[in-house]
Amino acid sequence: MTKNKEWFASWFNTSYYHILYKHRNDSEAQEFMQNLVNYLNLKKGDLVLDLACGKGRHSIYLNSLGFDVIGADLSKNSIQQAKKFENESLKFIEHDMRNPFTRTYDAILNLFTSFGFFEDDNEDITVLKNIKNGLKNNGVAIIDFMNSKKVIANLIPQESQTIEGITFNITRYVENNFIVKEINFIADGKQHTYFEKVKNLxxxxxxxYLNSVNFKIKHTFGDYQLTNFNEESSDRLILVLE
Known part of the structure; x- marks a missing residue:
């Protein structure tokens, strides 16, 4: 597979992606959602879009807190999995975030570094425009991005992880203003190579980007406990936009 292909369209749709990240911490994610909901003062029945929802773990939890939730993701495989959890107030749809939304939301959440994937800056700007246009009056958006400065300072160039009998050999580097994770492994009798590429933003x-679409930062947080952002020490760059 080449790096030129849109990496997220293929990698996120594989079972191997879900194996590599099966250890993701649900309790940390739920604590973050609870902190966000309290901060945003969302009301039960508010309509929330979980943009780039994967298999829907955040959508499902938000729905359990009493919100109407739509989870949207490009990956057909992930959405098929998530649809098993649908109910009257929880729906999942296939959607490319570069395309406009057909309705408006009280809150749009873009979580766990699901931004900055595109080679062309204009596509990232289009995503922001779509999010802005997808908000109701007084609606709010959250973009939960990495703190790229700290990530690059602490980049682990190489590591291996063995999960479910598959050894994932992971190489990390910065190339053409992208932070790249190259993932090599043998599974099902074949050698596989995938890439994760996120823009160094x-x-x-x-x-x-935000100024170009007249989107305003209301607040920045640096972690899932919602402490203030510090460019040197924060793990995350969490933007509250309106």
Whole structure:
């Protein structure tokens, strides 16, 4: 597989992606959702879009807190899995975030570094425009991104993880202003290579994108406990937008 292909369209749709990340911490994610909901003062019955929802773990939890939730993701495989959890107030749809939404929301959440995937800056700006246009009056958006400065300072160049009998050999590097994770492994009798590529975006650069669509930062947080953002020490760059 080449790096030129849109990496997320193929990698996120494989079973191997879900094996590699099966250890993701649900309790941490739920604590983050609870902190966010309290901060945003969302009301039961508010309509929330979980944009790039994967298999829907955040959508399902948010729905359990009393919100109407739509989870949207590009991956057919993930959405098929998530649809098993649908109910009257929880729906899942296949959607490319570069395409506009057909309705408006009280809150749009883009979580766990699901932004900055595209080679062309204009596509990232289109995503922000779609999010902005997808909000109701007084609606709010959250973009939960990595703190790229800290990530690059602490990049682990190589590591291996063996999960379910598959050894994932992972290489990390910065190339063409992207932070790249290259994942090599043998499974089902074949050698596989996949890439995760996220743009090296600091707060200043993201702000230029936001300004171009007249989107305003209301607040920045640096972790899932919602402490203030510090460019040197924070693990995350969480943007509250309106």
């Amino acid at each position: 600091d707060l200043t650069k993201i702000n230029t």
